[in-house]
Amino acid sequence: MSDTKPVDLRVEAGIATVTLNRPDRLNSMTAELLHLATSTFETVASDPAIRVLVLTGAGRAFCAGGDLSQGAGGAVTAGVGPASRAKLLRQFMETSRLLHEMPAVTIAAVNGACAGAGLSWACACDLRYASATAKFNAAFLNAGLSGDFGGTWTLPRIIGAGRAREKYLVSEPFDATEAERIGLVSRVFAGPDLLPEVEAIARRIAASAPLAVSRIKQNLADSATVDFGRALDLEAQRHTECVESEDGREAALAFMEKRVPRFTGR
Template identity: 40%
Template sequence: MESAELETLIIDAADNGVVTITMNRPKRLNAASPQMFTELRETWNEIGGDPTVRCVVMTGAGDAFCSGADLAADGGDGPRRHALQGLNVIHQTVSALYSIMVPVIAKVNGVAAGAGMNLALACDLIVASDQARFSEIFARRGLSMDFGGTWILPRLIGLHRAKELAFFADVIDAKQAEDFGIVNKVVPHGELDAFVDDWAGRLAAGPPIAVAMTKRLLTLNASADFAAALEAEGMAQSLNFTTEDTKEAVKAFLEKRPPTFTGR
């Protein structure tokens, strides 16, 4: 994937297969405008079809991750969308993120609220600065949760805890988010970039086919019965045994060296 700079996003593609997507509206705390939702959807769809991408890092410019949908933003000079049409764009956007086969790390450097919090939840791993803050802020705006939050959050932290965060719309700090099980790691703000770079590099160096199938199995089997989960695991593992990566892993183990994975 070639590096590109869009109206609301900055995309950096590293040589090791790590793509960093930076939401770039710092004066609005990276609030998601209609243009940003469109650019995010198109970018995630492009990444989904690019075999050179091994890992994605999502973050925000300045002092925020994403403060949610920009309720003050308009849709440009074209015809106004009905509310359901606008929400359909949001649904397509989060579906595109959720469908990416490679691991996605949310690097939360500041506030993540509303759709911004749920964008982080839709990623596979969340690493937060100790200065990060989280809120399902919808109720304060007279709104119900969206961007997939009603599906993801209770599966992550339990139904009653999810209702607590949704009903009261409180702002919680990074340590509380870690205690609730929302984030994987909280690190000092000055160490955030280095920590995420290390995790992203390790993921990018892993076996892409096996990691992709494990990601999909964990996602799908969260709502499957045990028998269906075992069947899906068997099918995925059978495919792994036909790949060059699995042969390379075994060979590297026997030769006592690190494996080199190619995604074949």
């Protein structure tokens, strides 16, 4: 039996790179992978030194969704009775909430097939970039399933309600060019350039003022649930926190002195 773990974590200079590592199965989800992904995302979320998480896949896929080799529900909830299946699935779906809400900025580097719950994970991230060979599909309807891992909540907020309905209810695959056209991904990179380009973006974010980055992420997340007046209240409060922070003063001083600011996260 191989000792290779289905999820790999590498941390360097404030950037955590999480690689799904079941390339022979297109990085599809199993209970083992999801247990490890949950603990990995929790570790990243609890580490204030990590500013950015990059999620990608080994081989020719990002994540093809659940591994259906063991029937309906597949290897995600295999062997679990009906009474416990929804509870276990909901526990695994915390991975999407962690990607969406953790303090670190989360980036999906979609290097290949991205379908089903894999698409849901990509949509839970703050940013998405794709290789020119990436392929997308909601795919749930093809498997006789209604969808999980939060995609029906996140996808309409990214590409609009009408387009999201089409992706789920017609369930046709689409390529990276279409994903960029509809705003699912911010940019498409050709050839082998995806991960180096995404890492460059991650380094730029990681070098920014940590308090400002986290407050921007909070403002954007709150915009989905609060009215405009409350959003203005929160913006004013968080903006003032940044103004009064050491990093805010350092940014102003660095601007005046025409140098690169040295941020400490305080």
